[in-house]
Amino acid sequence: MSNSIYTVVRPDGDNRFGLAQETSEGLQELGERSATTAAALAKESGVTLRIPEGEAELEGDSDDGRMIINMGPQHPSTHGVLRIMLEIEGETVLRSKPVVGYLHTGMEKTAENLTYLQGTTNVTRMDYLSPLNNELVFCLAAESLLGIELPERATWIRMLMSELNRIASHVMWLATNGMDLGSTSMMIFGFRDREMVLSFFEKASGLRMNNNYIRVGGVAADLPDGWEDDVTAIIDTIEARTSDYDELITGQPIFRERVVGVGVMSPEEAVALSASGPILRASGVPWDLRKEMPYLFYDQLDFDVIVGSVGDTYDRYAVRLFEIRESISIVRQILERMPSGPYRTLDPKVTPPPRARIDESMEALIHHFKLFTEGIRIPPGESYVAIESPRGELGCYMVSDGSARPFRMHIRGPSFVNLQSLPVMLHGGMLADAVAVISSVDPVMGEVDR
Amino acid sequence: MSEVILLKRSDYLSTVEARHQEGYIYLADLTCVDYLNDHTRAMEDGVQLERFELVVNLRSFAPPAIIRLRVQIPEGNPVAPSIFALYPGAEAMEREVYDLFGVRFENHPDLTRILLPEDWEGHPLRKDYGVGRVPVQFKEVKRNR
Numbered sequence: 001m002s003n004s005i006y007t008v009v010r011p012d013g014d015n016r017f018g019l020a021q022e023t024s025e026g027l028q029e030l031g032e033r034s035a036t037t038a039a040a041l042a043k044e045s046g047v048t049l050r051i052p053e054g055e056a057e058l059e060g061d062s063d064d065g066r067m068i069i070n071m072g073p074q075h076p077s078t079h080g081v082l083r084i085m086l087e088i089e090g091e092t093v094l095r096s097k098p099v100v101g102y103l104h105t106g107m108e109k110t111a112e113n114l115t116y117l118q119g120t121t122n123v124t125r126m127d128y129l130s131p132l133n134n135e136l137v138f139c140l141a142a143e144s145l146l147g148i149e150l151p152e153r154a155t156w157i158r159m160l161m162s163e164l165n166r167i168a169s170h171v172m173w174l175a176t177n178g179m180d181l182g183s184t185s186m187m188i189f190g191f192r193d194r195e196m197v198l199s200f201f202e203k204a205s206g207l208r209m210n211n212n213y214i215r216v217g218g219v220a221a222d223l224p225d226g227w228e229d230d231v232t233a234i235i236d237t238i239e240a241r242t243s244d245y246d247e248l249i250t251g252q253p254i255f256r257e258r259v260v261g262v263g264v265m266s267p268e269e270a271v272a273l274s275a276s277g278p279i280l281r282a283s284g285v286p287w288d289l290r291k292e293m294p295y296l297f298y299d300q301l302d303f304d305v306i307v308g309s310v311g312d313t314y315d316r317y318a319v320r321l322f323e324i325r326e327s328i329s330i331v332r333q334i335l336e337r338m339p340s341g342p343y344r345t346l347d348p349k350v351t352p353p354p355r356a357r358i359d360e361s362m363e364a365l366i367h368h369f370k371l372f373t374e375g376i377r378i379p380p381g382e383s384y385v386a387i388e389s390p391r392g393e394l395g396c397y398m399v400s401d402g403s404a405r406p407f408r409m410h411i412r413g414p415s416f417v418n419l420q421s422l423p424v425m426l427h428g429g430m431l432a433d434a435v436a437v438i439s440s441v442d443p444v445m446g447e448v449d450r
Numbered sequence: 451m452s453e454v455i456l457l458k459r460s461d462y463l464s465t466v467e468a469r470h471q472e473g474y475i476y477l478a479d480l481t482c483v484d485y486l487n488d489h490t491r492a493m494e495d496g497v498q499l500e501r502f503e504l505v506v507n508l509r510s511f512a513p514p515a516i517i518r519l520r521v522q523i524p525e526g527n528p529v530a531p532s533i534f535a536l537y538p539g540a541e542a543m544e545r546e547v548y549d550l551f552g553v554r555f556e557n558h559p560d561l562t563r564i565l566l567p568e569d570w571e572g573h574p575l576r577k578d579y580g581v582g583r584v585p586v587q588f589k590e591v592k593r594n595r
Binding site: 048050052053054100101104106108109113271272273274275285287292293382384386393395397399401407408410412416417419420449450 | 452475476477478479481483484488505507511514516518520537538539540541542543546550559560562563564565566567568574575581
């Protein structure tokens with residue numbers, strides 16, 4: 001008997017695994033670990049494929065049945081222009097590599113040439129399914145450098161819009177996930193519900209998407225008359241319908257067959273890979289920035305953090321479905337507590353004066369002129385602000401040199417970072433499950449590529 | 451609100467390791483800033499400020515906390531140690547910094563461009579990278595059109 005540490009025959013001769021004790025080749029046992037070649041080791045333990053994007057074949061011999069296939073960038077289930085290189089052996093996915101950048105337009109460079117008023121129109125186009133959250137994080141970063149206090153109503157309006165946007169984004173995810181798994185009816189239902197929220201956004205901001213509603217110093221306009229009735233109607237309808245979707249999807253055997261136990265990620269892996277949002281929580285890590293490091297007035301609200309236990313595609317579905325209900329409960333509390341008052345700061349260096357004041361006050365005229373020719377000047381400094389967007393930790397790192405444009409503006413996109421978890425989830429699964437797993441990560445390519 | 455630490459490049463890896471031991475197990479963000487020709491920057495807290503600054507945000511879950519490391523990377527030799535071994539989530543973020551700023555990371559498993567095409571020239575987020583031209587550099591496209 002060799003001294004291999006991987007021998008399966010115990011010293012006392014107990015043959016636990018029922019292997020043949022004696023064969024013509026001697027004892028049947030595993031060889032030394034060091035005897036495994038590097039290529040075989042990578043195949044066994046590596047999850048991330050690290051070959052150039054232009055490569056079509058694996059190095060070494062291809063006689064062992066492994067091959068590379070490209071999924072995307074035009075695949076309908078990749079939600080945009082995501083390309084994934086998959087190393088497959090038969091129907092099993094071994095290693096994979098997400099290839100991104102097809103939508104890169106240099107928005108961080110563009111931001112360096114835009115004023116703080118124009119900046120929100122830029123960031124709102126990144127994560128186009130939750131534009132208001134992008135605007136919010138940009139404004140919070142700028143305001144942390146400005147050091148201004150916002151009127152209470154402005155903050156509550158921001159929370160209302162942010163939560164409604166979360167509902168719209170998660171409902172949209174239910175729709176696209178349904179489509180990926182063959183449930184076309186869910187897709188139509190999801191888009192129908194999202195449209196209700198978008199109609200309200202249109203009423204408040206004038207635009208369905210890319211609203212540019214949240215601005216540095218507050219919001220662009222006060223909520224429209226009768227907004228309470230609109231919002232109540234939206235959340236009542238969606239709440240009733242989430243129960244329908246629960247019934248339609250959750251217990252359905254075909255759906256469960258596709259998602260339960262598929263694409264499992266452990267909490268340790270999720271934390272190590274910097275995953276955030278529903279993916280991190282589905283793996284069992286109770287981390288929600290709204291709860292743990294509250295911004296706005298989230299510390300005054302009562303809501304639960306939804307946590308999964310297995311970390312599979314089903315958990316990621318369940319976390320998002322229940323988050324819709326939590327957001328609805330948050331919106332109800334906001335409806336009750338919305339204070340009256342100004343909807344943007346009264347600081348004349350940030351907010352332009354009302355039209356009537358310009359005729360009677362020289363200072364108001366100067367402020368008006370300076371704000372519209374030059375923009376808001378922000379004192380030098382640097383700041384990192386993070387909020388919980390529907391997809392996870394959305395961060396904004398802003399450096400100001402004292403001028404009216406950011407010296408550097410960096411967005412930490414949750415989709416960009418979450419894509420790194422994809423190889424872990426896909427490893428060892430079936431090729432057909434890849435569609436379900438990619439959908440469960442919910443990447444928005446506008447934010448990944450920026 | 452959050453703790454900010456200015457660091458020399460030589461102290462980067464040891465500081466990150468020490469913070470990881472303290473419970474800062476989550477890498478929130480890793481990015482870079484190019485302070486080209488910013489003559490107001492000289493010395494702060496005994497650290498010589500350089501052209502590139504690597505900005506690393508680390509989170510601790512219990513208790514909830516965030517710290518920011520600002521690591522100075524000199525212009526002449528823009529190289530930094532990779533923290534991939536401690537934070538596997540740094541892989542894409544370091545690739546992005548390499549792609550857009552040209553800061554190379556030692557011991558990174560796959561330091562290639564991530565957002566731009568593989569044959570792109572230059573690093574666009576550097577302050578001396580010209581804007582205003584038409585930089586279409588895709589493969590098999592003639593440059594002289």
